[in-house]
Amino acid sequence: MPSVPWKTAITRIEPNRVAVRGYDIADLMGRVSFGEVVYLILRGELPSAEVGRLMDAILVSSVDHGVTPPSVNAARTVAGTGASLSQSVAAGISSINRWHGGAIEDCAIQLRRIVDRCERDGGSLDDAADAELAQMKTRGERMSGFGHRVHTKDPRTARLFELASQSGATGTCVAAALAVERAFGRVGKSLPINVDGAIGAVLADLGFEQGAMNGLFMIARTPGLVAHVVEEQTRQKPMRHIDPSAHTYDGPPSREVSQR
Ligand SMILES: CC(C)(COP(=O)(O)OP(=O)(O)OC[C@H]1O[C@@H](n2cnc3c(N)ncnc32)[C@H](O)[C@@H]1OP(=O)(O)O)[C@@H](O)C(=O)NCCC(=O)NCCS
Structure with missing residues (x-):
């Protein structure tokens, strides 16, 4: 039985060409920021440069908030059981709800x-x-x-x-x-x-x-969750008792973006 054709307006795929909302992806690459392309895929149009900068700032603002948020607790706990990166990050994403990030x-x-x-x-x-x-x-x-x-x-x-x-x-x-x-x-x-x-x-x-609004937080927090899961898997022993309030920070000291 032939399948019934259905429509999507997001991305057109043809041999050797990918077009997101009509824009050739190779043309977007190196020319628009991640915030701008997130706006494009969610809303169908590229934003102005100023709104693109605002979108980037939204994504930067929520990239991480240390080890205490529920999503990081969930991701690290699941990682400690021997779960894969995708399972652990998914556990973190599943904790983004009404009271946290949602x-x-x-x-x-x-x-x-x-x-x-x-x-x-x-x-x-x-x-x-x-x-x-x-x-x-x-x-x-x-x-x-x-x-x-x-x-x-x-x-x-x-x-x-x-x-x-x-x-x-x-x-x-x-x-x-x-x-x-x-x-x-x-x-x-x-x-x-x-x-x-x-x-x-x-x-x-x-x-x-x-x-789509809560999705912005999920998109923004995913890099942070990946970093926490990788650190849990590489720095900690499996199945440890995780007390978020008992942690100390041993990363780089405070520094300025202008010094990079
Ligand atoms: C984020 C949050 C869980 C932090 O809570 P908290 O600092 O532990 O505060 P508590 O739950 O102990 O509440 C303390 C008091 O403030 C009140 N309160 C806290 N957040 C409130 C809110 N968003 N609206 C109305 N009252 C609020 C509580 O009712 C409580 O009042 P009471 O002392 O008269 O009973 C809480 O502020 C909240 O639920 N916010 C709304 C959800 C949200 O924005 N989540 C995203 C967090 S980044």
């Missing part, structure tokens, strides 16, 4: 709700953030993309917002995120916009499709 999409949805409320009620973003947070509190819900176990001021957020502003991509969702941070402050909670929240706000302002 808060991007939920945060974008919640920020858009605040923006909608502001437009509907005609008040300020601060009023809308107060009202939304109060309602969430009565429902026992958390505001995704806010709070952090380690940081009281996430160092990645300010830089990302700075680059978003330079790219002209800062819009109402970034403004709503800052309003939420102020609203938490007014009720005595110092909950910083974390990297997920910052990425969620920026991607929402860029008009990204919701369903």
